[in-house]
Amino acid sequence: MADGNIVHVVGTGTIGEPLIGLLCDARDDLGIDEVTFYKHSPNLIDRPKIKALVNRGANLAIAEEKTKEFQDLGIESTYDAEEAIRRASVVIDCTPKGTGLMNKEKYYNKYKNKIKGFLAQGSEFGFGKMYAAGINDEAITAKDQFIHVVSCNTHNIAVIIKTLGMEKKKNHMKEGRFVCIRRANDISQDKSFVPAPQVDKHKDEKMGTHHAVDVYHLYKTLGIDINVFSSSLKINTQYMHCIWYDVKLDKKMTKEEALQKFIENPYVAVTHKTSSNTVFSFGREHGHYGRILDQTVIVIPTIHVINDTEVVGFCFTPQDGNSILSSITIAERFLYPDSYNEKLRCLGAFLLQEV
Numbered sequence: 001m002a003d004g005n006i007v008h009v010v011g012t013g014t015i016g017e018p019l020i021g022l023l024c025d026a027r028d029d030l031g032i033d034e035v036t037f038y039k040h041s042p043n044l045i046d047r048p049k050i051k052a053l054v055n056r057g058a059n060l061a062i063a064e065e066k067t068k069e070f071q072d073l074g075i076e077s078t079y080d081a082e083e084a085i086r087r088a089s090v091v092i093d094c095t096p097k098g099t100g101l102m103n104k105e106k107y108y109n110k111y112k113n114k115i116k117g118f119l120a121q122g123s124e125f126g127f128g129k130m131y132a133a134g135i136n137d138e139a140i141t142a143k144d145q146f147i148h149v150v151s152c153n154t155h156n157i158a159v160i161i162k163t164l165g166m167e168k169k170k171n172h173m174k175e176g177r178f179v180c181i182r183r184a185n186d187i188s189q190d191k192s193f194v195p196a197p198q199v200d201k202h203k204d205e206k207m208g209t210h211h212a213v214d215v216y217h218l219y220k221t222l223g224i225d226i227n228v229f230s231s232s233l234k235i236n237t238q239y240m241h242c243i244w245y246d247v248k249l250d251k252k253m254t255k256e257e258a259l260q261k262f263i264e265n266p267y268v269a270v271t272h273k274t275s276s277n278t279v280f281s282f283g284r285e286h287g288h289y290g291r292i293l294d295q296t297v298i299v300i301p302t303i304h305v306i307n308d309t310e311v312v313g314f315c316f317t318p319q320d321g322n323s324i325l326s327s328i329t330i331a332e333r334f335l336y337p338d339s340y341n342e343k344l345r346c347l348g349a350f351l352l353q354e355v
């Protein structure tokens with residue numbers, strides 16, 4: 001570890017780019033001395049992104065063998081890829097499925113005696129202990145150096161279960177069913193758009209899609225066994241994911257009580273808006289570069305109670321915001337184990353109560 005608190009982000013995609021930007025903007029409040037980032041592919045299209053991130057205060061790292069290619073684009077780096085990892089206090093891996101595990105094998109394990117903590121994102125099952133801010137903070141101990149920040153829809157399902165079904169560590173949810181209606185791709189992406197709704201297979205015999213499997217394992221870190229099942233499909237939109245939830249409880253709950261619980265959870269925003277574009281657009285005006293950091297946006301007019309004990313409704317997933325908040329929360333916890341909550345206050349403006 002070199003001088004001061006250095007946060008190094010590997011990857012500049014849908015998650016990496018806004019994360020680097022927010023870390024730079026809130027650097028002083030978060031008590032970070034330097035933000036560094038690794039850019040994998042030298043290409044012309046990404047040149048303005050690299051320059052913009054450097055202008056916001058982040059230092060670039062690249063693979064040494066690609067120096068000439070980056071120089072040909074007029075981009076000078078500050079660090080070599082491995083050097084940037086070696087000097088970091090915390091490394092946040094934001095690469096596609098499998099790459100984080102590969103990086104762990106190749107680099108992170110090598111420096112784990114020097115670096116405080118490593119994080120990987122949604123697709124990196126097996127990277128470390130699963131985590132979502134506000135859900136399983138007490139499950140994270142000083143021994144947990146590798147953390148897997150769960151995916152955006154896992155955050156959303158987890159917070160619905162927590163809000164409606166959990167009282168302290170007591171689980172009142174008898175059964176939870178979730179349908180993840182996913183946006184085809186992000187507005188930052190050209191690839192993987194779908195022309196019409198496309199449904200997913202139920203790969204897990206007991207729990208359906210990976211969303212329920214992930215949330216099951218997330219609660220398992222607290223020693224809680226939940227009965228959960230999910231289905232998913234992609235629809236031809238680039239706006240937010242939407243989730244239909246159906247939570248059966250072992251006790252009575254009215255619509256008003258369910259709403260009150262959602263309102264009281266600081267990680268939840270509620271809305272009277274019923275379209276993802278108007279929610280997304282509100283984020284564009286009032287979020288950090290368009291992103292709100294809540295784990296879910298609950299659609300108030302859809303909250304419905306069946307037989308006094310089953311709460312049903314729709315919500316939208318702030319797809320990158322919730323992962324970014326959990327990533328910064330756990331990074332700050334590595335840097336400031338005794339005072340991270342105070343440092344995180346600067347992000348409160350983007351954790352909206354109502355949209």
Ligand SMILES: NC(=O)c1ccc[n+]([C@@H]2O[C@H](COP(=O)([O-])OP(=O)(O)OC[C@H]3O[C@@H](n4cnc5c(N)ncnc54)[C@H](OP(=O)(O)O)[C@@H]3O)[C@@H](O)[C@H]2O)c1
Binds near residue numbers: 012040121122
């Ligand atoms: N997209 C979301 O809304 C979302 C939400 C929650 C969680 N996540 C999770 O976040 C992770 C990243 O997803 P994403 O959507 O941000 O992906 P993405 O947009 O495809 O970006 C991936 C980034 O990884 C870099 N990369 C690719 N191969 C690499 C390698 N071998 N070594 C180092 N860097 C490499 C790419 O660099 P180049 O472009 O320079 O090649 C790119 O910057 C995934 O685990 C995903 O499940 C995503």
